Amino acid sequence: MTDQQFTAYLAPEGFVHELIAELGEAVDDVYDRLVIAAGAPQPVLWADNVWLNPRFIKVESIGDAAQKLKALQRNWANYAFDLHRRSNLITEKLPHVSAKPIKFPCPLPAAPLGSWTLLENDLLLVSPACSSPYPNGAYIFEENKIDAPSRAYLKLWEILTRLQKFPKAGETCLDLGACPGGWTWVLQTLGARVISVDKAPLAPSIAALPNIEYRQQSAFGLKPEEIGRVDWLFSDIICYPERALRLIETWKKSGLVRNIVSTIKFQGKTEYDIINKLMEIPNSSIYHLYNNKHEVTWVNLEG
Ligand SMILES: C[S@@+](CC[C@H](N)C(=O)[O-])C[C@H]1O[C@@H](n2cnc3c(N)ncnc32)[C@H](O)[C@@H]1O
Structure with a gap:
C-alpha cells in the first residue's frame, strides 16, 4: 500500500455510501468518513475534501508527530475519527490555523492547507495538498439570522465563494423556486436586479426590498422570451432531476442566459444519467456543496 499511489477522500456527513459507490473497486480502506482508494485523485462528486498526495508517517510521540507535520508545511487541519485526545494534543503543538467562520463575500484563502489523521497511536496519514482551502472542506459561514428568510442562502454563498464569481451591481438575475427568498436576498444584497419566480409568495421582508420583481407562477410555464436576456x-x-434538466436545456437553447446555477435534488438514488447529460453541456461543472443535502449544484458559466 505504501508504494502504491493512492488518494484519500473525505465524504460529506451522511454520504459515505455514495462516495464508496462512486469510487467502486478502487476503495481500499474506510475510516469513518475518510475513504482511501487506489490511484490518482478522481473527480468525485461525494467528497467534501480530497487528500491529493497522502502518505503514511510513523511517529514516536505527540511531539514527534507535530515536528514531522511542521517539517512538511505550516498549516494543517486534523480529521479525527478516533484517538481524539491524542489528536488534540498534536494539534496544540501545531501553528494556529483560523477556525473563524467565513464572512461572505470574501476571497478564498491562499495558503496551502494540509490534512492529517491518526490511524494508530504511532501512525499518521498526512496530505500536504488538499482540494479544499478550508479544514475538512467545511464552508462554515458567519450566518445572518436576521435578514435571511431561510438557511438555503448558505448554498448560494458557498457556490459563489467557490467560484469566486459574484453577480454584479446592475446585472439581472432570474431566481426560479425563489420562495421564501434566501437566494433572492443574497442577489439583491450584491446589488443585482432580481426577478423571483415561485408558486408560493416571498417572505414579506424580502418582497419589500428594492430591485426585486416577483412573479407568482410555475417556473416551468415561463418562456425565456417572456423574460428576455438575463445575466x-x-x-x-x-423537482425531479429530469425536469430540472429540461428547464436548463430550454434556457440554454434560448441563448438568453449567460450563467446558470442550479440545484439538482435527488429523491432516492443519485441520478448519474442526468448528471452525465448536464456535464455534456460545454463549460459545466458540478459540486456537492458542504451546505447541500442529498442534492448537487450544477454550474454553467459563460466561456
Ligand atoms: C428549496 S425551496 C427554495 C428556497 C430558496 N432558494 C430560498 O433561498 O429561500 C424550493 C422552492 O421551489 C418551489 N417550487 C416547486 N415547484 C415549483 C414550480 N413549478 N415553479 C416555481 N417554484 C416551484 C417551492 O415552492 C419552493 O419554494
Whole structure:
C-alpha cells in the first residue's frame, strides 16, 4: 500500500455510501468518513475534501508527530475519527490555523492547507495538498439570522465563494423556486436586479426590498422570451432531476442566459444519467456543496 499511489477522500456527513459507490473497486480502506482508494485523485462528486498526495508517517510521540507535520508545511487541519485526545494534543503543538467562520463575500484563502489523521497511536496519514482551502472542506459561514428568510442562502454563498464569481451591481438575475427568498436576498444584497419566480409568495421582508420583481407562477410555464436576456439564471426548485434538466436545456437553447446555477435534488438514488447529460453541456461543472443535502449544484458559466 505504501508504494502504491493512492488518494484519500473525505465524504460529506451522511454520504459515505455514495462516495464508496462512486469510487467502486478502487476503495481500499474506510475510516469513518475518510475513504482511501487506489490511484490518482478522481473527480468525485461525494467528497467534501480530497487528500491529493497522502502518505503514511510513523511517529514516536505527540511531539514527534507535530515536528514531522511542521517539517512538511505550516498549516494543517486534523480529521479525527478516533484517538481524539491524542489528536488534540498534536494539534496544540501545531501553528494556529483560523477556525473563524467565513464572512461572505470574501476571497478564498491562499495558503496551502494540509490534512492529517491518526490511524494508530504511532501512525499518521498526512496530505500536504488538499482540494479544499478550508479544514475538512467545511464552508462554515458567519450566518445572518436576521435578514435571511431561510438557511438555503448558505448554498448560494458557498457556490459563489467557490467560484469566486459574484453577480454584479446592475446585472439581472432570474431566481426560479425563489420562495421564501434566501437566494433572492443574497442577489439583491450584491446589488443585482432580481426577478423571483415561485408558486408560493416571498417572505414579506424580502418582497419589500428594492430591485426585486416577483412573479407568482410555475417556473416551468415561463418562456425565456417572456423574460428576455438575463445575466444569471438561478434555480433551487424542488423537482425531479429530469425536469430540472429540461428547464436548463430550454434556457440554454434560448441563448438568453449567460450563467446558470442550479440545484439538482435527488429523491432516492443519485441520478448519474442526468448528471452525465448536464456535464455534456460545454463549460459545466458540478459540486456537492458542504451546505447541500442529498442534492448537487450544477454550474454553467459563460466561456
Ligand atoms: C428549496 S425551496 C427554495 C428556497 C430558496 N432558494 C430560498 O433561498 O429561500 C424550493 C422552492 O421551489 C418551489 N417550487 C416547486 N415547484 C415549483 C414550480 N413549478 N415553479 C416555481 N417554484 C416551484 C417551492 O415552492 C419552493 O419554494
